[in-house]
Amino acid sequence: MSGVPSTCSALLRELRTSPWVPQYNEADVQKAIDEIDELRTHAHSVAHLDSFSDDDPAWTSTLTAEIQIYTHARACLIAYATCRLSKIMELRWAVGGELPAANRALLSPAELKFADAYDGVLAEYMGAVGGGLDLTNVASPPKELYVGVRVERSAGAVVLASGQVLQLNAHERHLLRRADAEPLILQGLVEHCQQ
Amino acid sequence: MEIDGADPNVNDDVGRLMQAYVNEKCAPHILPYEQQLAGIIVELVGLQEEKMGGELSASDPRRPYYELELERMRWLLRAYLRTRLLKINTHAFTILLSPELKSRLTAAEVEYAEGYVTLVEEHVKASVTGRLKAGDDNCHVLAPSDLALLLPRQHDGVVFCRIDADAGQVDLGLSAGSAELRRGDIVASSFSDVEPLLLSAGADGGPAMATLV
C-alpha cells in the first residue's frame, strides 16, 4: 500500500454502503481537509524552491503527482458533500414535509440548513405551478378514493391534510382519503391494508 | 383497443399527457415542457374542481366518479411535473450551462433550478472548498473542475423507441449507419440518435414521429 492519503475515499466508501447516509463524520472531513492542505502547501513550496526547474522531469513529475493527489481528494470531498445532499433531497421527495427526527440526527448543521433552505425553494416552485399540487410523496396511482390503513404502534395525534385530527392508537383501522393516508403510510406510521 | 382516437367524445389529450410522462421518464435528459398539453389538463382539472365545489349538488350520484377521475388526473400531473423536477435535480448544472436545455424549462422550473444550484454551491463552499487553505480569496468560488465533477458524465443513454410514423432512412449513429424505419418498429438506440424523431412534430404540428416505450 503506497502512502496516498485515503481519508476521503474512506468517507466515500462508507457513504456508498449506507442505506441512506451515515452519521456526518466531522472528524474525518477535517482530517481530509488537512491532508489536502498539507499536500497543496508542499506542492507550492516545491515550485518555489531555488533548485526547482520546470525543465527537469525529476521536479515536474513531483508537481504533477502532488497536484493530482490533492485534486482527487478534493473531488472526493465535494462528491461526499453533494452526494449526501442528493440523499437528503431523495428522502424529502419520498416522504414530503419535514425530515423525520431519526434522519435529521445523522446530518451536519450545514446539511440541516440546506434541508430547510431547499424546502423553501421547493415550496416556491409548488406555489408557482398552482393547483396546490404536492409533488413530493407521490405513491402508486390512485385506485380508490379511500384507503384502508392499520395503525402499528400508537403515535399520538396527527393532523390530516384536510385539517382533521386523527388519533393513532395501536391496532386500530381507519378508512382515510388517499391524500391523507399516503404520507402516513410512507412515513411508516400506519400500514396500508388492501381489501 | 386503438379506438381512443376514433371517438369524438374522448379527449385524446389525457393519453398524450400519459405518453409525455413516459417519454420524460425514459429520456436521459430533460425534454421540452409540454406547455399546451399540460396547460389544457390543468385548466380542465380546475374547471372540474369548480364544478364540484359549486353547481354539482352534494348528493349527485356522479360525484364519486368525478372525484376519482380528478384524483387520477392530479396524480398524472403530479407524476409528470415531479419527474421533471427530479431530473432537473440531477442535471441542474448541465441544464443551466446549456441555453438549449434551459429553454426547455418553464419559468418556474428555471427559478427552481437556479435556487437549487445556489444552495448546492453554498453548501459545498461552507463544508468543503471554503474550509481549504488557499492563497487566494477566489478559493471560495467553485472552480471549473469542481463544476465538471457535478455534471453527470453519461448524458446519453440507450432507450427503447417506437416509431409512430414512417420515418424513412434514419441515421442511428452506429457503425451500420442508417436504417429504414417504419411505423410500429421498435428500436433500442442511443437517445441522441432518436431524439430528433421524438421532438419532430408531424406536418400539422400533430403528434411526434416517435415515442419512448
Next chain:
Amino acid sequence: MSAFDQMVDDLLAEEEKVPCEFLHESHHLGWLDDDGDGDMLASGAKIELPVYLASELLRGNHVDVLTPQCFGPQTRNALKADPDVVNLRDKNEFFFAHGLRVAELTPDDEGLPKVLADAFEARYRRMLDTCLTGSDGDPGGLTHRLSSTESKLFRTGLAGQRDYQRWKAGQAGRITACDMIRHARKRQRCAPLGQSSTPA
C-alpha cells in the same frame, strides 16, 4: 442508481491501481514506494499507482503503465474459456470501468478491449436469463462473481422482474413505508443519538 451514486463509483474506480515504472528520478516522491528509502524516488522504480495519478504521469511522459495482473493472461484465458464462472469481483471490484481506463493507458495492448467486451457480453446473457426467469435466490452464486457494474445491472434486472411479478400477484397497488426512514429508525433504536456508527 442515481447520477450522484454514479459519481461516487466513478471516483472510487479512479482509485484502482495500475503498475507504473518511473522513467526517471523524482524528488520528494520516495514515500510513494514502500520498498524505496529516502526522499528521492529512483528511476526505474515500479509502483502500483491509482489510475487518476498514473494517467497524468503518463501524459507527462514520467512513467510507463503496465497491464495490471487482474487483466493478465490468466484472466484473459479464463474469460475466453468460460466467461460465466470467472469471479470478477475478486479480480477487481470495478473490473469493466477500470478495464476501460487501463485500455486507454496501455494502447499497445490491443487485445484488452475485445476481452472486456466479449466477457461483458457473455456474462450479460447469463444475467439476462436469470433476470428473465426471475428465479428467487441466487442460482450458482452468481452475485458473488459480478463486478460492481454488473451487480448494479443485475439488481435492477431482478427488481424489474419482481415488480412485474408483484403486479401479477395483485400486490402492486400496495403503498409501503419508505426504506430510508425505516433504516434510520432502526438505527436510532440500536445506537444512541449523536454517536457515530463508523467503525474505528
Next chain:
Amino acid sequence: MSFVPGDIPTAEYEFFAENTIVMIVPNLTLPVLEMIHGNFGPFRPLIPERVPLWFALALKKRQRCSIQLPSWLGVDELTKTLEAERRNERFEDLPQHFFEVAHLLLELARDDFGDARTAHSVEGLLADIEDVRHAKMRAQFARVELGAHGLLGVTRLRGLTPIEINRIRTFATGSLGMLKRLRPAEDAQTQPTQTLPAGLYGQQPAFVDDRALQATLQRRR
C-alpha cells in the same frame, strides 16, 4: 426516488391501461358524465355504453354493471393468437395494453367471462401467450448485435407491448449502454471524451493560484 431513466413501476402501466375504452351494460340510471377524459353516458339499465375501463371497474365493484369483454379476450381469439405466436418468429401485434386489461378484467370482472371454466381457460391461454413471447424476448435480447440496425435490430422488437419492455427496460438499456462503451463502433468517430480522458476533473486545477503551477507543467509537454 431520485431520477433513474426508464424506471417505471408496473402499477403505472395498469393506470395507463385503465383509460382504455370498453363497453359496459349498466344496471343503473345516471345522467351524462362530463369528465376531463370526455363525455360518457347517459346510462340506462341494459343499454350498452362506452366508458373508460377505470369507470367500468368502479361500477363493477359496486355491482352496477357488467363489462363486455373485448373481442381479443375470447377463448377462440386467444387460441388463434397463441398459435400464431408459436408459429412465427416475430411478435404478434397485440393491443397496447393487452396484458394489463386482461389482468384487470380477470381480477375484478371474472363473472363476465361466463362460467368459471372459461375464465380459467382464458387465464391459461394468457399465461401461455405471455410465456411464448417471453421466451422469444429472451432470445432476441440475447442476440446482441451492435451496428446493423440499431443496437438490437429494428424489426425484431416490433410487436412488443410497453409493459413487456418495461419488465427488463432498465437492465437492458443499462447493459446495452455499457456494451456500447466497451465496443465503440470501429470505424465510427465516437467521441473519445465519453471515456473520461483526463480523469474526472477536467484539465483545470481546482485552486485559482494552482493555474500557475499547472501552466508550468503544460509548458514542458
